[in-house]
Amino acid sequence: MSERSGVPGEGLVKGLAVTLKTMTKRSTTQQYPDVAPELPPRSRGVIALLAENCTVCMLCARECPDWCIYIDSHKEEVAVPGAARPRQRNVLDKFDIDFSLCMYCGICVEVCPFDALYWSPEFEYAEYDIKDLLHDKDHLGEWMATVPPPPAHDPHGDPSKEETTAARKAAAPAARPTPAGPATRVRPEPGAEQGGSPS
Ligand code: SF4
Numbered sequence: 001m002s003e004r005s006g007v008p009g010e011g012l013v014k015g016l017a018v019t020l021k022t023m024t025k026r027s028t029t030q031q032y033p034d035v036a037p038e039l040p041p042r043s044r045g046v047i048a049l050l051a052e053n054c055t056v057c058m059l060c061a062r063e064c065p066d067w068c069i070y071i072d073s074h075k076e077e078v079a080v081p082g083a084a085r086p087r088q089r090n091v092l093d094k095f096d097i098d099f100s101l102c103m104y105c106g107i108c109v110e111v112c113p114f115d116a117l118y119w120s121p122e123f124e125y126a127e128y129d130i131k132d133l134l135h136d137k138d139h140l141g142e143w144m145a146t147v148p149p150p151p152a153h154d155p156h157g158d159p160s161k162e163e164t165t166a167a168r169k170a171a172a173p174a175a176r177p178t179p180a181g182p183a184t185r186v187r188p189e190p191g192a193e194q195g196g197s198p199s
């Protein structure tokens with residue numbers, strides 16, 4: 001018999017002690033799907049599209065490591081009153097994300113300069129057919145209803161860039177440019193010494 005065997009039944013007693021100890025603790029099992037899980041605010045469930053903000057700059061599609069964003073658009077002329085020529089703007093025709101390829105890295109959301117992409121914590125969009133994981137513009141737009149509001153600013157955190165800029169401008173009103181633009185420089189008379197006092 002080895003030294004580790006000890007008193008007969010010792011292991012059983014230890015096991016029962018662990019069982020009794022665990023029985024008195026509160027269970028942490030989440031009863032999904034009967035009870036919806038409480039997800040952290042920054043959960044990456046699905047990507048939502050705010051199509052009105054999209055300027056078709058293509059940055060998200062170019063930066064996506066999986067190349068699973070497909071965008072198509074056409075140009076439209078917009079008449080501007082008073083302008084010599086009409087302006088052109090991009091009109092979004094197609095914006096698809098293939099969630100069967102997406103690796104939820106979040107790069108597209110980060111790089112979008114116009115706040116057109118958002119994370120939604122919604123994750124219940126499994127499909128029987130993998131082809132149905134291609135979400136089109138309308139489907140991505142529907143996810144916007146599930147995007148949580150942005151969290152409140154941390155009172156102990158750094159002020160936002162906008163607040164810092166506004167405070168700096170308010171503190172130095174003299175440095176603001178006048179509506180007429182920067183102060184005009186007077187051209188010195190020919191022969192006059194630059195920087196000298198008037199005689
Ligand atoms: S989360 Fe990443 S992989 Fe998914 S669409 Fe965005 S950039 Fe592509």
Ligand code: SF4
Binds near residue numbers: 116117
């Ligand atoms: S980066 Fe933003 S604005 Fe540019 S195409 Fe993508 S979603 Fe649209």
